[in-house]
Amino acid sequence: MPAGSEELMASLNSRLRDLLGKLLVTHSVSGYETEMERLSLDLLTPLAEKVWRDNQGNIIAQISSKPGPRLGILAHKDEVAALIARIEDDGKMQLEPVGGTYPWVYGEGPWEVLGHEPVRGFINIGCMHTSDQSPGIFAIKTGKAPAWSDVRLDCKLSRDDLTARGVTVGSPACVARERKAPVYFGDYVGGYALDDKAGVAAAIAAAELIREQAIDLPGTVFIVITSMEEIGITGGAFVPRTLELDAAVALEIAPVAPEYPIEVGEAPVVLFKDALSVYHTGLSRLLAQVAEDVTGCVQRQVVRSFGSDTAGATRAGNLAMSACLAFATENSHGFEVAHLGGIANCARVAAEFARRWTEALGS
Numbered sequence: 001m002p003a004g005s006e007e008l009m010a011s012l013n014s015r016l017r018d019l020l021g022k023l024l025v026t027h028s029v030s031g032y033e034t035e036m037e038r039l040s041l042d043l044l045t046p047l048a049e050k051v052w053r054d055n056q057g058n059i060i061a062q063i064s065s066k067p068g069p070r071l072g073i074l075a076h077k078d079e080v081a082a083l084i085a086r087i088e089d090d091g092k093m094q095l096e097p098v099g100g101t102y103p104w105v106y107g108e109g110p111w112e113v114l115g116h117e118p119v120r121g122f123i124n125i126g127c128m129h130t131s132d133q134s135p136g137i138f139a140i141k142t143g144k145a146p147a148w149s150d151v152r153l154d155c156k157l158s159r160d161d162l163t164a165r166g167v168t169v170g171s172p173a174c175v176a177r178e179r180k181a182p183v184y185f186g187d188y189v190g191g192y193a194l195d196d197k198a199g200v201a202a203a204i205a206a207a208e209l210i211r212e213q214a215i216d217l218p219g220t221v222f223i224v225i226t227s228m229e230e231i232g233i234t235g236g237a238f239v240p241r242t243l244e245l246d247a248a249v250a251l252e253i254a255p256v257a258p259e260y261p262i263e264v265g266e267a268p269v270v271l272f273k274d275a276l277s278v279y280h281t282g283l284s285r286l287l288a289q290v291a292e293d294v295t296g297c298v299q300r301q302v303v304r305s306f307g308s309d310t311a312g313a314t315r316a317g318n319l320a321m322s323a324c325l326a327f328a329t330e331n332s333h334g335f336e337v338a339h340l341g342g343i344a345n346c347a348r349v350a351a352e353f354a355r356r357w358t359e360a361l362g363s
Helices: 005-023 035-049 135-141 159-164 194-212 234-243 283-293 311-313 340-360
Strands: 051-052 060-064 070-076 081-087 094-099 108-114 118-124 152-156 172-175 183-184 188-192 220-226 247-255 268-273 299-300 322-330 335-339
Touching: 005 035, 005 188, 005 340, 035 060, 035 194, 035 220, 051 299, 060 194, 070 194, 070 234, 070 311, 094 172, 108 220, 118 183, 152 183, 188 194, 188 340, 194 220, 194 247, 194 322, 194 335, 194 340, 220 234, 234 311, 247 268, 247 283, 247 340, 268 283, 283 322, 283 340, 311 322, 322 340, 335 340
Parallel strands: 070 220, 070 247, 247 322, 268 299
Antiparallel strands: 051 060, 060 220, 081 094, 081 172, 094 152, 108 118, 108 172, 118 152, 183 188, 188 335, 268 322, 322 335
16 A cells, blocks of 8 residues: 555545445435435535536535536446335235346345335245245245245235325335445445445545546546436436447446455456446546555456446447456445445545546547
């Protein structure tokens, strides 16, 4: 680690604990992201020249406004979860997944359905003291992976009571708030929806670093907290066109799996390809160099099953130069675990990259 980094990292880790404690417990099912929008506005307003919400639900903070090229640093605020697909006569609810999620990553336990206010319930499969006379449950008991069609959300309320509380077909549902609080294992943090609320924390921390260190930024730089990434890169594809960005970097998780040569730790990850696009060569190489210069380490990754805001925007033809900076994360789309130092280093690299990125324009 470069000299002088220890004190900065300690400060950043403390700040990230505070941010994650606020961000992870929000409910922000894709398309139902009001809580995260309000919190993002509150956190970014003191750090920017101006902050606003666009028509797509993106929260945009303009950090600098000098003449010249335009850069966006993007992190998405939505989480994978579910919608109510059917309410049965007994009030139990069938769920339709939102984003790439599976019931077995949650297990049976408390959930909330978002009506007029959150209504507490629990997801369950049913009694395990069964035989082949209960074929659906018995198949799961003897080895079949549960699907969403096997799961019910039960609030112990009648259909009429649910309706009175604003719970109908189409209402969002997600893990209960008390299960969302971050859990720490030494320097590692675990929780639901580190993808990408920890990316949002890194983006906010980068804005704080730019302000605190009075970093002189070239051109116009935006921090953008995007909407509906998990269901098709909707906000991330929209904002580069409306802001007329010349380049953008996504702050993301980097999925850890046997097929990828990365490890969970403090080293940031630069992606060079994902399922949606090949990232811009010059921008990605500069990002990796900045990571090496700032943190003393960098990991590089090529991914098949993953896509970021900036890759989606490139694929849609709305962005010419895209890159992705990430922190290595285990158990993606489940109980996700990352190293706090990896998130902190992404904030440091993003802040320095915002100062140096014009070097890539000629590449």
